[in-house]
Amino acid sequence: MQGKLPGSFSDLEHWLNERRVTEIECLVPDLTGVARGKILPREKFTEDRGMRLPEGIVAIGVTGEFPASGPYYDVITPTDRDMHLQPDPATVRIVPWASDPTAQVIHDCFDREGNLIPYAPRSVLRRVCQLYTDKGWSPVVAPELEFYLIERSTDPNMPLRPPRGRSGRAETSRQAYSIDAVNEFDPLFEDIYDYCEKMELNVDTLIHEVGAGQMEINFFHDHPLGLADEVFFFKRTIREAALRHEMYATFMAKPMANEPGSAMHVHQSVVDTATGQNIFSNPDGSPSKAFHWFIGGLQRYVPAAMALMAPYVNSYRRLVRATAAPINIQWGSDNRTVGFRSPVATPASRRIENRVIGADANPYVALAATLACGYLGMVKQIEPAPECRGDAYLGDYGLPRSLGEALALLRDEADLAEVLGHEFVTVYTEIKEVEYAEFMKVISPWEREHLLLHV
Template sequence: MVERKEFTYSDLEQWLDQHRVTEIECLVPDLTGVARGKILPREKFTEDRGMRLPEVVVAMGVTGEFPEEGPYYDVITPTDRDMHLRPDPATVRIVPWATDPTAQVIHDCFDRDGRMIPFAPRSVLRRVCELFQYEGMEPVVAPELEFYLVARNTDPDMPLKPPIGRSGRAETSRQAYSIDAVNEFDPLFEDVYDYCEKMELSVDTLIHEIGAGQMEINFFHGHPMALADEVFFFKRTVREAAMRHDMFATFMAKPIAGEPGSAMHIHQSMLRKDTGQNLFSNPDGSASREFYWYIGGLQKYVPAAMALFAPYVNSYRRLARFTAAPINIQWGTDNRTVGIRSPVAPPAARRVENRVVGADANPYVALAATLACGYLGIKNRIEPTPECKGDAYLGDYALPRSLGEALEKLRAETALAEVLGESFITVYTEVKETEFAEFMKVISPWEREHLLLHV
């Protein structure tokens, strides 16, 4: 189990000395999961033990833009004030691909009065974890992250293609769980595992998924913040390793037409804080009331949280019938057609898997949102619908079909806003509306192909 390291600032300094670090990458995950921040000399980092950045740095869209007016500025001050950033000593990692000894440290965001910036992604996840702790519960999560390896692409107008492997050929057929297909990229994955070992990332199983060049990495279960940090670091690591092998790694939800999309399935369970036992199982091994209430919460609130699980226009291309991605929030045991799956497991490991989340989701936001849905289920004792024992793809769509629809649902759900923070919901939805407006300025090849001479 991945635990949060109990690192102090003194421990951090000793770690930096031990690794003879000369530079520090001071990182802050923004709303999209992009690493923002500064690179400081070791002496400057030790002297200041923190830095300042404008608060809009963690409140921008994927294009780097932010709203020009509206409710956004009820939360973000138009004076562009600073955040005060504090390093989280538990997150220190070496940068294994750097030429000089370099460390990377994730920072938390505070205002000048020492209060956490409520719309920063790590703040939102911390807020949700504290709600569980107050109720005597300890959430445990384990992400499964899918991604594609694609040939280097420098022209955004050109479709992505599978990369060339050791054989000199690109994949042209489905290679689900093929060992030989993974071995095509042995040199790349040797670097990935080497980097992960040096960074002490708790990656587990690597498999080839259904799509051409599509891979999946599983993480060991543990504390939500620790796992969100690991996913954040892993994405940086894989992208860097791929570029060093003349290819790209992408976590787009649907990068290649005709191929399955990429998900971030999140396994989640709950421990009793006093005993450490699984809250989802009764002493006799049967499923507890909390297990069913948690599922009920996911069923009730996941549709409203979809803008957090599927944050881009591209995300909704993945969520289509018979494409290995869910279209509704039915639940079932050992059933991969549903949105909420309960894997077969012994009572101590009973858990719920949210299969709705895309690989493009910010790990901090996605973990906070799925835990918030389950939290509301337990608090409000929400009963789930009857278990789906057949093919859930034969049912109706029960999730938003577009980013615009998802944003409307998120704005309307006050219960989620109370758990995640109203200021976060305001900033997030306003930023996503700005992104959506930018997308709508672009005319796609489909429109030119089918509308140019036919309408």
């Protein structure tokens, strides 16, 4: 590691000087999680200490389209005004793959009056974290991010396949937790760890997951905003590293039909800011009311928040019975068949794992959503359903089965809109409707195979 990250603009200038940085990638995460922004010479960055972008740039869908009309333009003006972007010094990282000394810095989005743009993903997570702060609480999260390594392919009509490793062969069988299967891609992972170290990303464990070419990286627990930044940086990093090794890295929820989907499991707990104690545990070590209320909030609100945790049509292909992904909102202790799992832990480390979130989710939006659900559970004192002590896959579906259903639930949930912001929910749902309409224009091979001559 290279030391403490800057906490002020003077610290940032010193950090850039030490590394002789000549260019700055000024980044803004959009609703999809794509890095938007500009690349500035160091002198220009120092002189302006910020930049401007059209306000619709963070409110853009994965297809690059905008709504033609509707409530979207009640929030974002049709005149396409400027946002004023300000760098967050604590987010500065070196770009380890750049040929010249280059830094990347995440920016926050403000309007001309100095207010945070309410629909920018980072703004939404800041808003939710502030609600915790106002209660004297500090949320703590630890994401576990799954992804696939994929053979390079430029034809979107062809099914994806696992890449070849050092042996020259692609995986054809399930290799969960296999050390040798990970070692097949040693040169790639050596670069990934080297990049992560240079970028000061706090990644923990690397494992091989169940699917062919499926991996998982775990992050150390920390404050949600900092960890969302790290997941955002990590996705950029691993895609770049994979390309340099002639393969793709994908965070699609379900990239291959006969392989398991990819999740972003999020472990979450809440600390009393004054005492530093985990409020999920009583002084005697037993689970607290707050622990159960947090679970109750997840059970009550996650179905309505699914469009934020499973944001694409592909996301719902992952959430099917007996595929290592949850299908309902049951909870249980040390039970991986449920949506919300309480791992075995000491009272100080008691936490709740949300297993519903997909790897394709925007980390800022997903963390804001799951923390919002838990927050509502605690402030409204929502009791959870009885613990599931068996196989939750034997129960009924309790989550939306499609993006369209999920968007309707999100639009109708006033409590979530109050916590996340009405402007955000309006912009988000309008963008997702545009994406869904684009998807519905595509005829799938299944339709041609089974409907062409039979209906």
